Amino acid sequence: MSQQQPLISHLLELRSKLLKSIASVLIVFICSVYWANDIYHYMAIPLMQSLPLGGSMIATDVAAPFFAPFKLTLVLSFFVAVPYVLYQIWSFVAPGLYKHEKRLVMPLLFSSTVLFYLGIAFAYYIVFPVVFGFFANTAPEGVQVATDISSYLDFVLKLFFAFGLSFEIPIAVVLLCWAGVTSPEDLKQKRPYIIVGAFVVGMLLTPPDVISQTMLAVPMLILFEAGLFAARFYSKPDDETDEEESTNN
Numbered sequence: 001m002s003q004q005q006p007l008i009s010h011l012l013e014l015r016s017k018l019l020k021s022i023a024s025v026l027i028v029f030i031c032s033v034y035w036a037n038d039i040y041h042y043m044a045i046p047l048m049q050s051l052p053l054g055g056s057m058i059a060t061d062v063a064a065p066f067f068a069p070f071k072l073t074l075v076l077s078f079f080v081a082v083p084y085v086l087y088q089i090w091s092f093v094a095p096g097l098y099k100h101e102k103r104l105v106m107p108l109l110f111s112s113t114v115l116f117y118l119g120i121a122f123a124y125y126i127v128f129p130v131v132f133g134f135f136a137n138t139a140p141e142g143v144q145v146a147t148d149i150s151s152y153l154d155f156v157l158k159l160f161f162a163f164g165l166s167f168e169i170p171i172a173v174v175l176l177c178w179a180g181v182t183s184p185e186d187l188k189q190k191r192p193y194i195i196v197g198a199f200v201v202g203m204l205l206t207p208p209d210v211i212s213q214t215m216l217a218v219p220m221l222i223l224f225e226a227g228l229f230a231a232r233f234y235s236k237p238d239d240e241t242d243e244e245e246s247t248n249n
Contacts, residue, residue: 017088024084029077036069040149043072043156046128050136051145058146068149075157079120083113104178112171115223119167123159127215134211159212162205166220173227184231187224194224 032039044057059065078085086109094102136145176182187194202217 014092017092021081021085021088024081025074025078028080029074032077032080033070033073036073039076040069040072040153043124044149044152046124047132047147047152050129050132052136055145057149057152059150060148061150064148064150068153072153072157075160079117079160082116086113108171108174112168115167115171116164119163119165119219120160122167122219123163127159127163127212128156130215131212159206162216163219166201166205166216167223169220169223170227170230173224174231177231184228187228187231195221198224 047057048055059068061067090105090109094105173187177184177187198217198220199213201220202213206212206216
C-alpha cells in the first residue's frame with residue numbers, strides 16, 4: 001500500500017501538468033480564434049506572392065473556409081504555448097534529477113524552444129518563397145495554379161514540424177554525448193553517414209522536390225556541427241558524482 005501511494009500521487013501530479021498544458025493551449029486559442037482568417041491570410045502570403053497576377057487560392061470543400069483557419073489557429077496556439085508546456089514537463093521531472101542534471105536541463109529547454117521557433121521562421125521566411133516560386137514558375141503552359149486552402153495548410157504544417165524538429169539536432173547531439181551514448185569524436189568519424197542521413201531525412205520529411213529537401217538537409221548538417229561544438233563542453237557524469245550529490249540532497 002505504501003508503494004501505491006507515491007505512484008498515485010505521481011499520476012495525479014502528471015494529470016495536473018497535462019491539464020495545465022492543455023489549458024494553456026486553449027487559452028491562447030480562445031484569445032486568437034477571432035483573428036483566425038487574418039492568421040491564415042498571413043500564412044498564405046508566401047504562396048500568394050508567388051502566384052501569377054490575378055491568381056488566388058480555392059476551397060474545394062464546403063466547410064474548408066471555416067475549418068482551415070480554425071485548424072491553423074489551433075496548431076499555432078500550441079506553438080505559442082510550447083514554453084509553458086515545456087515548463088510543466090520540467091517541473092514534473094525536476095524533483096527526480098540531480099543538481100548537475102538540473103543545471104543542464106533548464107538551458108536545454110530554453111535552447112530547444114528557441115531552436116524550434118527558429119526552424120519555423122526559417123521555413124516561413126526563407127523556404128516558402130523559394131519553394132512556392134519554383135512551383136509556380138514550373139507549371140506547364142495553359143495550367144492555372146490555384147491551390148486548395150486545405151492542401152496548402154497541410155503542406156505548411158508539415159514543413160513547420162519538419163523544420164522545427166530538425167532544428168533540435170544540437171540538443172539531441174548534446175544529450176547523446178552527455179549521457180555517454182556516443183562522443184563528439186565518434187560522431188566526427190561518422191560524419192559521411194550523417195551527411196547521407198540528413199538528405200534521406202530531408203527526403204522523408206519534406207514534399208517530393210529537391211529544393212525543399214536540400215533546404216532542410218543543409219541546415220541540419222550545420223546544426224549538427226553546432227551540436228558537436230557544444231557537446232565538447234559536456235561529458236557523461238561519473239557515478240561517484242551522482243552518489244555524492246544524492247547524499248547532499
